[in-house]
Amino acid sequence: MFTVHTPVSELKGVGVERAKKLSKLGIHTLYDLLLYFPRAYEKRGDVRRLADAPTDDEPVSLLLTVATEVSSARIRTGMTVSKFRAFDESGSVEITFFNAPFVKQVFHTGAHFRFFGKLTKHRGRLSMIAPKYEPWLQDTPLDDFVPVYPLTDGLSSKIIGGLVKIAVDALAQDLTDPLPETLRRELSLPTLSYAIRNIHTPIDEGSLSQAMRRLAFDELFFFALGIAQVTKQKRTECAVTVKKTSVAPFLALLPYELTDDQKKAVNDIYLDMTKTDAGGNTPPMTRILAGDVGSGKTVCAALAMYIVARSSLQSALMVPTEILARQHYEDLAPMFSSLGYRVALLLGDTKEKERRLILEQTQAGEIDILIGTHALLSDRLQFKALGLIITDEQHRFGVRQRAVLKEKASSAHMLVMSATPIPRSLALAMYGDLDVSRIQQMPKGRMRVETYTVGESYRTRVLAFIEKQVAEGGQCYIVCPSIEQGESEQPLYVPDGFSGNEITYTNGQDLKSAVEYTADLQKKLPNLRIACMHGRMKSAERDRIMQDFAHGDIDVLVSTTVIEVGVNVPNATLMLVENADRFGLSQLHQLRGRVGRGSKRSYCILISDATSDKAKERLSIMRTTYDGYAIAERDLRMRGPGDFFSFADEDAIRQSGGFTFRFAALSKDNALLEQAFGAARRIVDADPTLSEPHNRLLKEHTLSLLHKTSTIS
Ligand code: ADP
Ligand code: MG
Numbered sequence: 001m002f003t004v005h006t007p008v009s010e011l012k013g014v015g016v017e018r019a020k021k022l023s024k025l026g027i028h029t030l031y032d033l034l035l036y037f038p039r040a041y042e043k044r045g046d047v048r049r050l051a052d053a054p055t056d057d058e059p060v061s062l063l064l065t066v067a068t069e070v071s072s073a074r075i076r077t078g079m080t081v082s083k084f085r086a087f088d089e090s091g092s093v094e095i096t097f098f099n100a101p102f103v104k105q106v107f108h109t110g111a112h113f114r115f116f117g118k119l120t121k122h123r124g125r126l127s128m129i130a131p132k133y134e135p136w137l138q139d140t141p142l143d144d145f146v147p148v149y150p151l152t153d154g155l156s157s158k159i160i161g162g163l164v165k166i167a168v169d170a171l172a173q174d175l176t177d178p179l180p181e182t183l184r185r186e187l188s189l190p191t192l193s194y195a196i197r198n199i200h201t202p203i204d205e206g207s208l209s210q211a212m213r214r215l216a217f218d219e220l221f222f223f224a225l226g227i228a229q230v231t232k233q234k235r236t237e238c239a240v241t242v243k244k245t246s247v248a249p250f251l252a253l254l255p256y257e258l259t260d261d262q263k264k265a266v267n268d269i270y271l272d273m274t275k276t277d278a279g280g281n282t283p284p285m286t287r288i289l290a291g292d293v294g295s296g297k298t299v300c301a302a303l304a305m306y307i308v309a310r311s312s313l314q315s316a317l318m319v320p321t322e323i324l325a326r327q328h329y330e331d332l333a334p335m336f337s338s339l340g341y342r343v344a345l346l347l348g349d350t351k352e353k354e355r356r357l358i359l360e361q362t363q364a365g366e367i368d369i370l371i372g373t374h375a376l377l378s379d380r381l382q383f384k385a386l387g388l389i390i391t392d393e394q395h396r397f398g399v400r401q402r403a404v405l406k407e408k409a410s411s412a413h414m415l416v417m418s419a420t421p422i423p424r425s426l427a428l429a430m431y432g433d434l435d436v437s438r439i440q441q442m443p444k445g446r447m448r449v450e451t452y453t454v455g456e457s458y459r460t461r462v463l464a465f466i467e468k469q470v471a472e473g474g475q476c477y478i479v480c481p482s483i484e485q486g487e488s489e490q491p492l493y494v495p496d497g498f499s500g501n502e503i504t505y506t507n508g509q510d511l512k513s514a515v516e517y518t519a520d521l522q523k524k525l526p527n528l529r530i531a532c533m534h535g536r537m538k539s540a541e542r543d544r545i546m547q548d549f550a551h552g553d554i555d556v557l558v559s560t561t562v563i564e565v566g567v568n569v570p571n572a573t574l575m576l577v578e579n580a581d582r583f584g585l586s587q588l589h590q591l592r593g594r595v596g597r598g599s600k601r602s603y604c605i606l607i608s609d610a611t612s613d614k615a616k617e618r619l620s621i622m623r624t625t626y627d628g629y630a631i632a633e634r635d636l637r638m639r640g641p642g643d644f645f646s647f648a649d650e651d652a653i654r655q656s657g658g659f660t661f662r663f664a665a666l667s668k669d670n671a672l673l674e675q676a677f678g679a680a681r682r683i684v685d686a687d688p689t690l691s692e693p694h695n696r697l698l699k700e701h702t703l704s705l706l707h708k709t710s711t712i713s
Contacts, residue, residue, distance in 0.1 A: 002170040004031035011166060013159075021155050022163075033167040034175075034196050036160065037215075037662065038147035041202070042132075044116045045144020051090030055121040062115045062128075063136055064088050070104045086113070093119070093126040100130070112136040116146075145202045164200055172197045178701035179218070180694070187675055189214045216663035217676050223661075224680030225702045229690070239284035239411050240387050242273040245310040247303055253335045254299065256443065262300055265289055265437040269304045272435070273388070273413050285388075285413035291439030292628035293593030294446065297417045300439070301390050302332055304415055309341050309368045313387025316408075317371045320393050322347050322539055323546045327568055329371045336369060346372035346381070349540055377408070390415045419593075420586060420632060428677065440629075448626055449596040453580065453606040453619045462605060463524055466574065470528055470555045474573030474600060478521070478558045479591055480514045481582045517578070518558045525556070533559040570598030580606035580622075581615040585635040589628050 002010075007029055009019040027033055044061045053060045064086035072082040082097045084107055095115070097103050107113070117131025134142055149160040177184070177192040184191065190198075194207075195214035202208035247266070251258070258266070272285035291297050305315040319325045329345040336343045344358045344367045361367045365384030370376065389412050416434070454462065466476050518532035531554045533545045549557045550569045575595045577588060588606065596602035606619055625631050664672075683695065690699035 002030055002167070004029060004034070004171060004175075006030045008033060008163065011163060014163070018155070018159075021153070025150075025155070030167040030171060033164050034171060034200075036149065036164060037199055039150045040148045041208075042116055042146040042148060043144070044114060044134075044142065044146050047114070049090040050088050050093055050119075050126060053119050055119045055126070057118065059116055059118050062088065062093075062119075064093070064113060064115055066107045066109055066111045066113065067092060069109055070107050072101055072104060086115070091126065093128055095128050095131065097130050106133075114142055143201055144204065145208065147200050168197055168200050176697065178697045179221075180698070183679055187217070187679070189217055192218075212663050213669065213672065216669070217672055219661050219664040220673060220676035221680050222702055222705055223664075224677045225684065225690070225698065226706050228680065228684040228688070229699075229702055229706065239273075239282050239413055240313055240385070241276060241282040241311075242308055242313065242387060242413075243311045244274050245307055247306060249339060250303060250306045250335070253338065258299070259296065259439070259441050259443055261291070261439040261441050262296055265291075265300045265439055266303045268435070268437045269300070269415060270307055273304075273307065284411065285415065286434040287414070287437060288416045288418055288434050289437050289439070290418050292442070293419045293590055294442065294597060295419075295439040296443050297392075297419075297439065298328065298331070301392075301415065301417060302335070304388060304390065305332075305369050306336070306339075306341075308387040308413075309336075311387065312365075313385050314362070314365065314367065314383050315369050315388040315390065316376050316383070316386065317369065318376045318389070318391045319371070319373060322349070322373055322543050324392065325371055325373050326543065326547075327550070331568075332369070332371070341368040342366060343369040343371065346370060346375045348373055348375045350375065383408075386412045388413045388415065390417065392417045393419065419590070419628060428681070445599070447596060447601055449575070449592050449602045449604045451592065451604045451606065451623050453608060453623060455609045456607070458607075462576065462607070465603075465605070466556060466576070467525060467528070469574045469603075472573075472600075473571070474602075475549065475552065475554070475569065475571050476556045476574040476576065477572055477591075477594055478517075478556060478576045478578065480517055480558065480560060480578045514558050514560050521556070521558065528555045529553065530556040530558065533557060568597055569594070571600075572597070573600050573602045575602075575604045577604070577606050579608060580619060581608040581610035585618055585621060586628070586632045588622055589631045592622070593628070 007019075008014050008022050008027055009016075011030075014022070022028070025036065027036055042059070042061075047061045047063050048054075050062060050064075053062065065088070067085040067087050070082050070084045072080050074080050080099055080101050082100060082103050083094060085092055085094055086107075087093070095107075112135070113133045114136045115128065115131040115133050117128050119126060119128055121127075136142065147157075147161055147164075149157040149164070151157055151160075172193050175191075175193045175196060179189065179192070183189075190210045190213075192214070195211040198207040198211035199215060202211065247270075269285065269287060269289075272287060273282065276282055289297050289300060301317060305317065308315045317328060319328060325345060325347060329343065333343040333345075342361075344361065346355065346358050350358070358367065358370070359380055359382075362370055363382045363384055370383075386408065389408065391414075469476055514532050514534045518530055522528075522530045531545050531548065533542050537545075545554070545557070548554050549572075552571060572595045575592055577583065577591060580588065583591070592604040595604065604622075606622060608615065608619060610616065610619075621631065621634055625634075664676075683690070683698065687695050690696075690702070
């Protein structure tokens, strides 16, 4: 008898080696197999007639009768070529297999098969090479959708599919559903059993999309419950009181005047932290500082920290990447130290000796401002008198991290900076209620980044343009979509909800690999200093390259989207995006925001040969709209809330552990977000600790996800 806890090694065909490979994929038990979802489907049920089947890159499904016996021949290279003909009522086709002499025993005249593969036409003759095939017998129906699983070395999709099928057949029917039936009915969600069965072997498109909707709902709903569980501890009613002070000394150090919106934001923060209620207490600030990329949020944060430092209180500034942390440190440390305050930088790779010193000094109150990554969440870090915690793009941090942060900040003020408009329901789930300051105007004199979309035919001109920018003293970013590891399979059916995040699930074939791209570009532009940076590099190496670029030692930086978040290199004047149609609009806007930060005229060139109307419409939005909020809102409408859950930063994905957003990230269904978070909120409001008997399953499931969440170093 199999149960969800049965180890995969007990399945027939799973020996030590295979079990090891499966465990690399995170598959240990049958339950893990159930949750190992396909990455696409072969729509084999969509059978065509030979006469009108397309002969382009799309694979087609054909029901054919074998017309001849297989003839095999050895060719010069030592390869065997096996050929036979097959037909349907509309025509015939030649089918070829290489180095597969056994097919002689498979295909016999008069037998029926369903073939799936690419059909080509040459001089009016149809042929197919090495198609997939299944015997087509009258009384055993074939599956319409055949799932395609992500592979690892030595484990084909077929092998994994076979194992998944065993698990589904044995277990899917009796899965315990953690969602209460009332909730399921209210929101018309299918059972977990149904969802699991149909995500693997959907009967039709309708059942597939129902399955996807249910799985997306679960991801969001349990995420919200998870946050509620780890942040049970309410923030104190009163926070540290910050004394009234003048910010003039800090302003005097800035080479520019604050915009009105910046002044307003700083004033909001100032009032929050200095106001006292009737009892003389200051309620803790929970404020989000929302403003487009480049709108100047950092300086507002700096002023907030200055105000706090004037009361002999400490501040922590936490950002999602080391590059960004270092950059903030380099910008802020000189200013603060000229005013007599001490700033320190704490990163994941800070050397132990230095780390110990920073920890000591922070605890002793000798450091006023601590800047860092999630290293700031370490248990070892204790502040003497923490007054303010600021996080940049906090939605990128994981559930646990948020909880730790909240605990540390229990009596501190909290400021969150974000360039992404967060849907209200998500903000509520993540932060509870918060106040908003918005920076809508850009700093004076900021020039609009001129944006163009061009096709492949402009390649030569684009190269010349890069040279021109560099010759004029500028620098250039080139961004290529990141690549799924070398799967060059035929294009497959990727259902709509799977393709929302185009970058993750496409099969790298025609994408420009950043590494090859760089080598190629260097050949074409031999006089330029070109460097490449990608997500699989060590973060220290990435930092070093970024540093070199910032210091002007690199002319052209080719990268995957690892540069996306917040870096500031004012001398960069050109942002070139390859396969631009593969990016989300908000992402493109973020990328565009990397240039135009200095005084030079800057450009964004989006390269795309996409022909679909939707792709064209999206790129034209980039040409005509410069307001990040407007863009994000249109993106939200066109693509759903995906961006909030598809973290560009691998660390963030790792740290969100049990909470992954495979389906939610790709769902275009905004209503689902509201429903999931709304439902979670109702349940938590009624039973904050989920201790009532009818919430037992919910609690168990949430905790099991939470325990998968990796702990913070
Ligand atoms: P973001 O809001 O994306 O974090 P930053 O804080 O990095 O933006 O600011 C972008 C750039 O704008 C920085 O180089 C900063 O020095 C500059 N800047 C900020 N405020 C002003 C201002 N009021 N006038 C001119 N430049 C400013
Ligand atoms: Mg920023």
